[in-house]
Amino acid sequence: MEDTTTREAAWTRPPGGPHRQTVRLRVDGRDRTLEADTRTSLLDALRDGLGVMSPKKGCDHGQCGACTVLLDGSRSLACLSLAVAVDGSEVTTAAGLPTDGHLHPVQQAFLDADGLQCGYCTPGQVCSAIGVLAEAAAGHPSHVTADLDADVVLDAAEVSERMSGNLCRCGAYVGITEAVLRCASDAAASAASDPAAGGAR
Amino acid sequence: MRPFAYVRADDAAGAVATVAADPEAGFLGAGTNLVDHLKLDVERPGLLVDVSRLPLDAVEDVEGGGLRVGATVRNSALAADRRVRHDYPVLSQALLAGATGQLRNMATTAGNLLQRTRCVYFRDVTTPCAKREPGSGCSAIGGYTRYHAVLGASSHCIATHPSDMAVGMAVLDPVVVVLGPGGEKRIPFAELHRLPGDSPERDTVLEHGDLITHVEVPAYPAARNSAYRKVRDRASYAFALVSVAAVLEVTDGRVADVRLAFGGVAHRPWRALAAEELLRGQPATEETFRAAADAELAAAEPQPGNAFKVPMLRGAVVAVLRDLTTAAARAAGTGEDR
Ligand SMILES: Cc1cc2nc3c(=O)[nH]c(=O)nc-3n(C[C@H](O)[C@H](O)[C@H](O)COP(=O)(O)OP(=O)(O)OC[C@H]3O[C@@H](n4cnc5c(N)ncnc54)[C@H](O)[C@@H]3O)c2cc1C
Ligand code: FES
Ligand code: FES
Numbered sequence: 001m002e003d004t005t006t007r008e009a010a011w012t013r014p015p016g017g018p019h020r021q022t023v024r025l026r027v028d029g030r031d032r033t034l035e036a037d038t039r040t041s042l043l044d045a046l047r048d049g050l051g052v053m054s055p056k057k058g059c060d061h062g063q064c065g066a067c068t069v070l071l072d073g074s075r076s077l078a079c080l081s082l083a084v085a086v087d088g089s090e091v092t093t094a095a096g097l098p099t100d101g102h103l104h105p106v107q108q109a110f111l112d113a114d115g116l117q118c119g120y121c122t123p124g125q126v127c128s129a130i131g132v133l134a135e136a137a138a139g140h141p142s143h144v145t146a147d148l149d150a151d152v153v154l155d156a157a158e159v160s161e162r163m164s165g166n167l168c169r170c171g172a173y174v175g176i177t178e179a180v181l182r183c184a185s186d187a188a189a190s191a192a193s194d195p196a197a198g199g200a201r
Numbered sequence: 202m203r204p205f206a207y208v209r210a211d212d213a214a215g216a217v218a219t220v221a222a223d224p225e226a227g228f229l230g231a232g233t234n235l236v237d238h239l240k241l242d243v244e245r246p247g248l249l250v251d252v253s254r255l256p257l258d259a260v261e262d263v264e265g266g267g268l269r270v271g272a273t274v275r276n277s278a279l280a281a282d283r284r285v286r287h288d289y290p291v292l293s294q295a296l297l298a299g300a301t302g303q304l305r306n307m308a309t310t311a312g313n314l315l316q317r318t319r320c321v322y323f324r325d326v327t328t329p330c331a332k333r334e335p336g337s338g339c340s341a342i343g344g345y346t347r348y349h350a351v352l353g354a355s356s357h358c359i360a361t362h363p364s365d366m367a368v369g370m371a372v373l374d375p376v377v378v379v380l381g382p383g384g385e386k387r388i389p390f391a392e393l394h395r396l397p398g399d400s401p402e403r404d405t406v407l408e409h410g411d412l413i414t415h416v417e418v419p420a421y422p423a424a425r426n427s428a429y430r431k432v433r434d435r436a437s438y439a440f441a442l443v444s445v446a447a448v449l450e451v452t453d454g455r456v457a458d459v460r461l462a463f464g465g466v467a468h469r470p471w472r473a474l475a476a477e478e479l480l481r482g483q484p485a486t487e488e489t490f491r492a493a494a495d496a497e498l499a500a501a502e503p504q505p506g507n508a509f510k511v512p513m514l515r516g517a518v519v520a521v522l523r524d525l526t527t528a529a530a531r532a533a534g535t536g537e538d539r
Contacts, residue, residue, distance in 0.1 A: 018206035038207040038249075041236065061237050062304060074306045080236045081307070084207045085229065085251050131302060140281040143297040143437065148286040164437035165301025 023087045027052055028096025036083045043067045043078035046093065054095035054123045058167070065166035068124035068131075069093050075131025094123035097130075106130050106183050113179035117170035125166045129180045132162045133187060154184040203245040209254060213380050213414055216250050221382040221410030228252050228412060230273070230312030233304050238317065242326050243333060253309060257414055260284070266420025272311035272413045276366065277302070279310060289418065291427035291446050295369025298431040301438050311413035314367055314377070314393070317404060318360035318468075319440055321345060331357045332401040339401075346506035348440060351514075352467040352498075358401030359504065361465055362394060368446045368464035369429050370416065371472050378415040381408060390416075394469030401468070423450040423458045426529050430521045431464070432513055441465035443514040449485075449525035451533075456480045456489070461497075461518065466510055473497040476518070485526045487519055494518040 023036045027050060034049040043060070046052040046069075058066030060079045067078040070092040078091075097104035106129050109115070116122045136152050144161045145152060152158070159180045160173070168176065207229075210216035220226040225247030229235055232253075238244040257271035260282050268284060279285060280296035296305065299313075322328045322340035329337040341349050341359050349359045370390055377393050379386045393405050407413075427448040433439040444464035450457040459480045461473040476493035483489045494515040501511050 019204045021207065038205055039202045039239070060240065062233055065301070065303060068303055075303050076307050077233070077303050080231075080233045080304075082207070082229075082232055082236060082249075085209075085232060085253065087209075128303065131306070135277070135302065138281070140277065141286065141293065141297060142302075143294075145297075148290050148293055161437050162302050165303050 021084050021087070023083045025050075025083075025086070025088075026090045028091070028093055034083075038082065038084050040083045041079050042069070042071075042081040042083050042086050042091070045083035046078060046091070049083075052093055052095065054093040055127075056120055056123060058121070058124075063167075064121075064124075065128060066121050066124040068127045068166065070127055070130065073134075075128050092127070094126045097126065104130075105186065106133070106179070109179040109182045110176070113175045113182060115172055115175035115179040116168075117172050121166060121168045121170075121172075125163070125168065125176055128163060128166045129176075129183065132159065132180060133183055135162070136184065137187065154181065156181065159184070202239050202242065203247070205239075205246050206248045207251065208248070209251045213252070213255055213257070213412055216252050216255065217380050217382060217410055217412050219248075219250050220412075223248050224409065226250060230309040230315075231275075231307040233300075233308050234312060234316040238324075241324055243317075243324060252311075252412065263417065263420075268418045270310055270416045270418065272415060273309045276300070276305040276308040276310070276313055279366075280305065287425070289369075289373060289421075289424050289427065291372060291424060291429050291448065292366070292369040292418070294429035295365045295431075295444075295446060298429060298441075298444070299365035310366075310416060313364055314370075314413065314416070315405065315407075316364055319348060319363045320360040321348075323360060332360055332397075332404075335400070335402045342504070344506075346504035348442070348465070349504060349507055350467050351501045351503040351507060351510045352463070352471055353396045354468065354502065355397045355399065355401070357399050358397035358468065360397070360401065360468060362404070362467070362469050363440050363465075364470070365429070365431060365441060365444060365464060367394070368441075368444055368462050368470045370418070371462035371470040372427065372446045372448050372460040373418050373421060373424060374460075375419065376417045377413060378417060379407065379411045380414050381411040386411070391472055397468045404468075421448070424448050426450060426525055426532065428521055428525055428528075430517050430524075432517055443510050443517055445514070445517045445521045447518075447521045447525060449522055449529060451485045451526055451529040454484055456483050456485050459522075461493075463497075463514060466501075466514060473518075480522075485522070485529075487523060490519045490522040491515065 056066040058064035062080045069078050136154050142161045144157050159177045227246040229249040229251045257273045259271050261269040280293045286293045322330045328340045375390045377388045429446045431441045431444040441464050446462045448460040463471040476497040479493045
């Protein structure tokens with residue numbers, strides 16, 4: 001990486017023209033527009049371009065999950081998406097999850113279950129957890145699902161496998177897994193009492 | 202990172218024409234491999250044609266059996282497809298063994314097939330690598346070889362193909378449908394990826410401007426008894442040290458049909474034809490499985506840093522075939538229509 005920065009200077013950067021484009025996004029419920037160099041990742045567009053600091057840059061190479069956001073509802077890595085390639089999309093970051101001043105149930109579960117220490121990985125963990133719950137509710141299997149024809153039930157092994165793309169340098173994994181499991185059983189309980197609620201989307 | 206222009210393709214033919222007309226142009230899928238390589242300066246396109254939103258995102262039934270998988274079907278969608286889970290579990294399992302939930306939600310079928318090696322020297326532009334710069338030599342030979350090839354390598358390159366999905370597909374004999382500047386081509390899956398030889402810069406037989414539009418997986422009832430086993434440094438989220446995809450049909454205790462492919466050990470998904478040949482008609486026992494693995498691995502030429510892969514692969518082959526033999530017996534016992 002150090003070396004690429006030096007190399008970068010050798011390339012001429014034409015102002016405007018085909019290397020800059022207008023990117024329109026709906027971020028945490030607000031329509032946002034920015035002029036971006038085509039090379040800008042969604043993560044840099046959010047943080048540096050729009051001041052949305054909730055998604056974090058851990059590795060910038062798709063390896064840590066700190067930049068996880070919900071892109072059109074699906075958990076994705078902002079560092080490996082080009083901003084121009086997601087023009088027109090809806091982005092939800094952890095900062096956009098609270099409603100009317102109340103934390104999202106998954107955020108609250110992270111607090112209740114001690115699912116964090118320094119908090120750097122947490123916005124990504126929370127977005128990823130919301131994705132995990134939705135994917136499980138939609139019946140998506142995982143690597144540890146024994147019977148691919150059967151329905152999916154989230155247990156600790158399932159949650160660990162599904163959350164493995166989110167690293168936590170503080171090692172808060174026990175609390176993180178517990179938080180996701182509590183949300184899963186809450187979703188199952190509310191789906192049982194009110195079938196219309198149907199768990200996570 | 203080199204500056205590039207970006208266009209979003211409206212249709213496949215237009216995307217092909219645009220890339221074919223510009224030697225510095227390339228296709229962009231979800232970017233989970235390519236954007237990484239742009240940042241590392243490993244890839245330096247002047248123009249990216251984004252094909253990730255082309256209307257090729259369906260898994261369709263083919264008349265007479267089989268599935269037609271669009272190039273932009275996401276890895277998570279393909280893995281979760283009920284038909285794939287039931288009829289081709291090896292493919293679902295291979296997909297689910299790869300990367301992470303986020304990456305699988307993003308990654309496309311075509312991009313997964315065409316992802317490039319994870320060789321640390323390929324990814325580091327300060328070291329010689331003949332795959333990145335033809336003729337510059339191979340830094341891995343005599344270097345760090347834990348993730349490198351033991352089969353089919355050359356003195357020019359010992360890189361491995363990192364895809365799990367591709368190994369799962371290899372035992373299903375699909376056809377890769379390609380739209381090129383000269384029209385449509387249908388490439389048997391076994392012919393898509395190359396061995397390095399003296400031109401490791403070419404991973405596949407595709408030419409500049411060739412767009413993968415579909416992968417057609419034929420009907421193959423035996424594949425209901427199939428599995429993918431991946432051996433890696435962590436239980437999750439690590440590339441394969443070795444992996445095995447297998448289909449097994451057992452009749453009266455004998456191997457009626459078998460297909461085997463290995464991952465993590467060669468420049469392409471390695472179809473183990475010698476082992477298959479040896480297994481057919483033989484008793485479905487651990488001795489036969491071990492002998493078949495040994496026959497395929499007789500040609501192995503490991504590096505000092507990856508000799509462990511030979512016994513590891515032998516063990517994985519035996520384990521997968523043993524599990525599939527048990528599953529076949531269970532299905533026969535319950536009279537289940539597997
Ligand atoms: C941290 C990390 C861990 C990973 N772990 C694993 C793993 O364990 N197992 C595994 O299998 N994979 C793993 N992957 C790799 C991942 O599976 C690939 O990055 C992904 O499948 C690529 O798909 P994409 O759509 O993003 O392709 P892109 O990055 O967009 O493209 C990849 C290549 O395909 C070309 N291309 C894309 N679409 C087409 C088309 N339709 N026709 C012709 N050319 C096309 C592009 O030009 C490019 O050269 C990992 C990736 C990361 C970042
Ligand atoms: S910053 Fe995106 S995965 Fe690490
Ligand atoms: S809480 Fe510190 S990195 Fe996860």
